Amino acid sequence: MKGKKLFDIFAKKNAREKVKIIPTIIADYREKNSLVSSELVGLGLQVSFRELKIGDFAVKDVILERKTVGDFISSMKNGRLVKQLENLQKYKKKILMIEGIDEQELYTENYYENKEGMHPNSVRGFLLSVILKYNIPIIFTKDYKDTAKFISILSKRTEKEASLNVTRKSFNKKEQMQFIIEGFPGIGPKTAKKLLEEFKTIKGIINTPTKELEKLIGKKAEIFRIVDDKY
Template sequence: MKPFYNIFSSKKVPETKVKILIDNREKNSLVPSFLEERGFQVEFKQLPVADYIVKEIAIERKTVSDLKSSIISKRIISQLLELKQYPKHLLLVEGILDEDLYNSGIHENALRGFLLSVALEFQTPLIFTHNEEDTAKYIYVLAKKEKPSEFSLRASKILLSKEEQIQFILEGFPNIGPAKASALIKKFKTLNNIFQASEEELEEILGKRAKEFRELLD
């Protein structure tokens, strides 16, 4: 039973702390500590999706180096798909001032194209922060901005056929739209076959873009 508060009493009604669910892997980060300092109730769990859940909003937090390595390993694709299971979600990239985003094995324009695909194809908002404290401040503002809601660890499932899933992943790559994605699926059948295809084989469909696509995968 919820406690009853007399609205005519001069006593101050205790304010309920906002709870933030945090994935266990974030325990080594300073972000949870900064959030606790700001009065939030943090609870660590093994989250199936995202690193932080704030009032039904899923947040995937990545440092600049995490982002680059996850692009190279292609892990970012599955993470973005999982993130979209939450109607409200965002990708937060931390450390933009401390580390050069473009100083990596990924071509600068390929990286720019990928970030544009995150925003346009995956329809996932991107937030860039300076450091862990700045990240905590963004989460603080977000938590104060959003209306309260009950937590759910069970994200709403996106029901896509196998071919639709493959097409969705392919359209996340720079310069690959629906037509080229469909052509790749028609020729190679599976995602594994596409990723294993040589530059020469990819050129039949992607033309000059085949080299850029191949470089993202290697």
């Protein structure tokens, strides 16, 4: 046994590969001079600028449409936002971010005081449509720094998901056989390898009388009686 490699199949199966993935935020070129982009860089994220036909930021497969409170109201009035929401339907994962709720009221009960002249119930109704009709979640942020922090956390979440989905190398035939034998309770990689080296095949192990197996692996052999038990 000395010098021979033992395949610890279960350790291999459960080990999480540490893959270094550098989060890259794709930002529309019109966001190049925005405070959000500057803040993202300050948070240590890599920002790449290009033309995005839909949305303002892309984090992996998530598209974000960012609106300041003022832009949200004006684009709601002129119908531009409806078109943008329809375009977002092309993506499975999308988010509408409304920025600046600490700096500007989204609506006021006395809508005549609102420069945009939007009745508060119109705004409420539109927000409900975004969620219920277009199935787009809404995130309200306090300011540009808050927006950047949300995007930063989103990038880390997608990075973590990517690391969990790393494709593992397929088991070879010997590893597969050992994996099956290790499936019996109490049978570890060392015992499984000892059995396979002695009896050569899985069938050979199963067909060997328990007393013979006990000579090799002791009381652990009792577990193989289960192959004759009825369900």
